[in-house]
């Protein structure tokens with residue numbers, strides 16, 4: 001984008017128009033809406049499907065939708081899904097193979113045309129999570145073409161956080177609550193005596209042209225200041241924090257801590273945390289054959305390091321115990337991710353804490369590991 | 385299950401047999417319910433023994449035997465040995481054949497006493513004191529879970545057999561399927577007790593998608609942690625008796641559900 005980023009103030013009618021404009025440009029608009037007692041992500045066709053007047057009550061292993069007197073639409077966090085549901089779908093065909101009349105196999109890559117999404121309401125932590133998956137799936141020499149195609153066609157409307165949840169810790173992970181690029185449009189929702197407004201900034205040429213199509217409210221010089229203040233106040237109201245230490249080193253140095261036994265006694269190895277996590281990317285291949293044996297398909301589906309079969313090699317699973325599986329998850333998110341992808345694998349969204357049925361809390365585990373290390377617990381490096 | 389592609393390449397149509405023991409027939413009917421695939425199955429396999437579908441049983445031996453039902457009589461205990469001897473591969477289908485079924489509730493009761501109360505002439509009834517899975521009697525090559533089994537998984541087992549590969553039947557928890565499906569967790573968001581975290585996948589997380597907790601129809605997953613899980617059921621309102629009852633259904637005979645229900649019952 002060239003020149004100064006256009007900004008504008010829009011109201012709830014402008015928000016509804018935003019959905020219509022994006023849909024008219026051929027995009028499938030995905031955003032938050034209330035279903036089955038949660039604020040989920042789903043296709044939106046109209047502004048009134050947004051969760052106006054709904055917030056959430058979050059705790060470890062606990063989620064409830066609650067009414068909000070102020071009518072805000074984006075004062076919620078840690079929903080059960082993340083944008084990876086759309087960018088990195090849970091099951092996807094990779095290729096088809098057919099045996100020709102001469103007996104030879106012909107393999108064709110799946111050519112389903114990629115959808116063109118517009119994501120409405122991407123939180124700053126989720127924006128970071130998308131960037132993390134971009135590095136994992138589309139960075140490096142083995143880029144995933146289908147992921148890349150979906151990603152390149154996606155229009156991102158970020159919404160800054162003014163209302164962190166009780167399980168949020170993006171500030172600790174350097175991932176929020178303000179956005180700093182990587183969006184087409186950024187919004188900050190302000191509801192006060194001046195009304196229900198969104199301070200909007202374009203982050204791309206398409207963002208600017210979409211913004212130009214929306215009905216604008218009269219420019220309100222103080223709104224940008226109010227929005228900034230609300231977002232920086234949010235940074236001080238995070239429900240959770242990580243210990244202020246080098247987390248990568250903490251993971252490396254506590255591999256044999258007693259705390260892993262403690263958490264393993266609680267962990268159900270149910271896999272919910274990895275499925276809910278916006279950065280977890282693991283998949284396994286699924287080969288499908290039909291009854292004739294003349295047609296085969298390769299699918300890919302979400303997999304998790306909590307699955308016993310995930311590390312199955314001849315002779316059995318490498319990570320047979322719950323302890324080794326929880327440790328794999330935590331050390332990958334907070335430690336070895338840096339070695340692999342040069343960033344944290346955790347953006348502090350809190351989903352794994354909320355959606356763990358027994359409420360295991362990654363931040364609490366990190367604090368406990370840190371305390372054990374400080375108390376001179378067993379050394380980390382060396383044989384298991 | 386070991387891959388045996390030989391019949392697939394020899395030109396002979398492999399022989400399929402479907403056997404019934406103590407059960408409700410629901411799992412066998414799942415095979416007849418495979419409308420789209422049934423003709424394909426009949427094309428690739430000779431259905432040599434299937435009383436639900438044909439009255440002219442073939443003599444065997446059989447390449448693939450699907451066994452429904454549990455062992456509850458001395459005659460059945462004998463019959464399953466003959467079937468095993470006549471089958472190259474034996475796959476149990478459903479909770480009865482795999483875990484003893486709901487009828488394994490007799491394992492907690494005095495069968496002679498029940499017989500005396502229920503039947504006018506208990507001496508006419510010849511039965512065992514227990515209902516046990518097929519694997520308690522003969523070696524089993526693969527166990528397909530569920531009450532009833534999932535149609536797609538049955539087709540997968542048969543297709544994999546024909547292709548000489550292992551069936552893709554994950555043994556992790558129902559929660560994996562629940563999250564993949566995009567269902568809102570009923571435990572976390574509604575406080576509804578759900579057996580999903582300890583239950584074997586396969587149903588596609590059907591119950592939570594209809595706003596109910598999982599009832600454990602597929603039996604235990606390959607990685608259960610009851611000491612952490614049961615307090616969750618209690619938190620969401622289940623009393624000890626409820627916990628015993630929810631574990632003592634179709635898969636009560638599975639070692640994990642059985643042991644946990646006995647621990648609870650002793651509280």
Ligand code: SF4
Pocket residue numbers: 273276277278279280333345346347348349350351352353362
């Ligand atoms: S590890 Fe947990 S808090 Fe971190 S990004 Fe994943 S779900 Fe969010």
Ligand code: SF4
Pocket residue numbers: 274279280281282303304305306328329330332333
């Ligand atoms: S934490 Fe586990 S599921 Fe997530 S990316 Fe790492 S290995 Fe994969």
Ligand code: SF4
Pocket residue numbers: 266267268269270271272273274306355356357358359360
């Ligand atoms: S940490 Fe929680 S959500 Fe993750 S596998 Fe363990 S019990 Fe399940």
Ligand code: SF4
Pocket residue numbers: 272357558559560562563567568569570571572578579580581589592597598
């Ligand atoms: S609803 Fe049940 S099966 Fe689904 S994630 Fe929650 S506990 Fe697991």
